[in-house]
Amino acid sequence: MTRTPQKIEVFDFYDANRVHKRASIKSTRQLLKDLQTTQPGETETHGDFPRRSWGTGGQPRPKSLHGTGMLRMRGVPTTAHTGATAYPYVAGTSLGADGVYLGRDLNGGGAFCFDPWRLYERGVISGMSMILFGQVGTGKSSLAKSFAVRLVQAGRKLSVASDKKGEWTRVVQALGGSVIQVGPGMGTRINPLDPGTRPSLNAQGEPLTNEGWALMVRTRRMAILVTLVRILTNRELSPAEHHVLSLALDTGVQAARVRNGVVVIPDVINALEADKTHPDVLVAEASSVMAMTLHRMTTGDLAGMFDGETTAHFDADAPATSIDTSALQGASPEAARVVNACSGAWTEAMVTTSDGGQRLVIYEEGWDNISSEADLQRMVESWKLARAYGIFNVLILHKVSDLNMAGDHGSRMAAMAKSLLADADVKVIYRQDRSTLKLTGEELGLSDRERSLLKHLDKGVGLWRLGASSFQVKNDLTRVELALFNTDERLITAATTAPKEARV
Numbered sequence: 001m002t003r004t005p006q007k008i009e010v011f012d013f014y015d016a017n018r019v020h021k022r023a024s025i026k027s028t029r030q031l032l033k034d035l036q037t038t039q040p041g042e043t044e045t046h047g048d049f050p051r052r053s054w055g056t057g058g059q060p061r062p063k064s065l066h067g068t069g070m071l072r073m074r075g076v077p078t079t080a081h082t083g084a085t086a087y088p089y090v091a092g093t094s095l096g097a098d099g100v101y102l103g104r105d106l107n108g109g110g111a112f113c114f115d116p117w118r119l120y121e122r123g124v125i126s127g128m129s130m131i132l133f134g135q136v137g138t139g140k141s142s143l144a145k146s147f148a149v150r151l152v153q154a155g156r157k158l159s160v161a162s163d164k165k166g167e168w169t170r171v172v173q174a175l176g177g178s179v180i181q182v183g184p185g186m187g188t189r190i191n192p193l194d195p196g197t198r199p200s201l202n203a204q205g206e207p208l209t210n211e212g213w214a215l216m217v218r219t220r221r222m223a224i225l226v227t228l229v230r231i232l233t234n235r236e237l238s239p240a241e242h243h244v245l246s247l248a249l250d251t252g253v254q255a256a257r258v259r260n261g262v263v264v265i266p267d268v269i270n271a272l273e274a275d276k277t278h279p280d281v282l283v284a285e286a287s288s289v290m291a292m293t294l295h296r297m298t299t300g301d302l303a304g305m306f307d308g309e310t311t312a313h314f315d316a317d318a319p320a321t322s323i324d325t326s327a328l329q330g331a332s333p334e335a336a337r338v339v340n341a342c343s344g345a346w347t348e349a350m351v352t353t354s355d356g357g358q359r360l361v362i363y364e365e366g367w368d369n370i371s372s373e374a375d376l377q378r379m380v381e382s383w384k385l386a387r388a389y390g391i392f393n394v395l396i397l398h399k400v401s402d403l404n405m406a407g408d409h410g411s412r413m414a415a416m417a418k419s420l421l422a423d424a425d426v427k428v429i430y431r432q433d434r435s436t437l438k439l440t441g442e443e444l445g446l447s448d449r450e451r452s453l454l455k456h457l458d459k460g461v462g463l464w465r466l467g468a469s470s471f472q473v474k475n476d477l478t479r480v481e482l483a484l485f486n487t488d489e490r491l492i493t494a495a496t497t498a499p500k501e502a503r504v
Helices: 018-035 080-086 116-122 140-153 169-174 210-233 239-258 265-277 281-298 333-351 373-384 400-406 412-423 434-444 448-456 479-484 489-497
Strands: 100-105 110-114 129-133 157-163 178-181 320-324 359-363 391-397 426-429 461-466 469-475
Touching: 100 140, 129 140, 129 412, 140 157, 140 169, 140 359, 140 391, 140 469, 140 479, 157 169, 157 333, 169 178, 169 320, 169 479, 210 239, 210 281, 210 333, 239 265, 239 281, 265 281, 320 333, 333 359, 373 412, 391 400, 400 412, 400 434, 426 434, 434 448, 448 461
Parallel strands: 129 391, 129 426, 157 320, 157 359, 178 320, 359 391
Antiparallel strands: 100 110, 100 469, 426 461, 461 469
């Protein structure tokens, strides 16, 4: 099919005023002719008009362009597709004003407003998740916090699954939310086997029955137990181990009902200990291994955090909640992974309900979450349910190559990490090092123009990719937000208040 070229007409100022200008020039020439009564070279005047000494073209001299005609701009015949692709950065498209203001669109679109729920309804995006990339000091944390604060002020809710640095604590408190602090000696417990918040409807939009709710809770509990064992053993479970773990969970639930409580990990451990004398040697051996593995959850640097019923209160009606795990800095890698898995699973159990309203869930320092296969798999599964529960997920990473921490090329973990990247229909990239630009461009499908932009982006300026559209956005912060989001304040305060000999 041949496409007929469309001629782009350019507005001609002279053609638009041709009649008027001709009449004006004619009357002016006639007036000057009537006033000219002396020979050229004389300096007499008549009224307010000087006598003309030269022709209309001025004094003849070299290179005076005497006698040139009028320049006329003509349109260039081309197709609409060619014109759009040849000049994509003359002026950018706009998402409109339907959303919270985040900053200025530097490609000519004016104010940049963003609301993922509205964009999903309009069909602009097809997934409810975002990945934010940015080197330290480029402004990615300020963007995430300003986005969260403004969404909460617009009526949405916020949950931070695991605040590893404690940077979100004062932000959540400023919004009137609640902060749950977890760590050695903190005296706060989170039960990863909590049933969570019961929704009124199931995934098909039908009323959730008691049987359906019981199956949902058991599936969730079994998933977190398997995740914890995989983290602690760094391997997959054998069929016998999976079998005895499932039996121990059911036995632990029955024991909790006797005392009118909620099943906890010690209940599962007690059931496993009882099966160590099982007549079946395979069952007895698997029970012994699983019991010893889960004992790690009740001893050492994990003692007192996940070995009892929850002491913290999750307020589903609070505008914002976060789990502050900054007290675990310096803990063993396996302990950090266990805390990430437990806090993330517990948060998701509380917020995955269609009755809780639209909620933003932040995964800070996401490179730590994807380094564990069990935690990564849990995230992939929960992200796919985000649309059903009105959740928008934000995963914060330093660079695209952080996804390679999930596993070797071609491995199952690498495939799951790529799945997170594919499911994220919104990608925001802040300034990147030259060494990472090639991988960033390949993984995200950036154009040459977009790759060159990433080398020189100023602080607070990011490249937004929404499907096939791209925007260069300068994040604007208020004075209150600047003070609230300053992550260097504690470092500066510590440096200025330290003894002089300690600062030398």
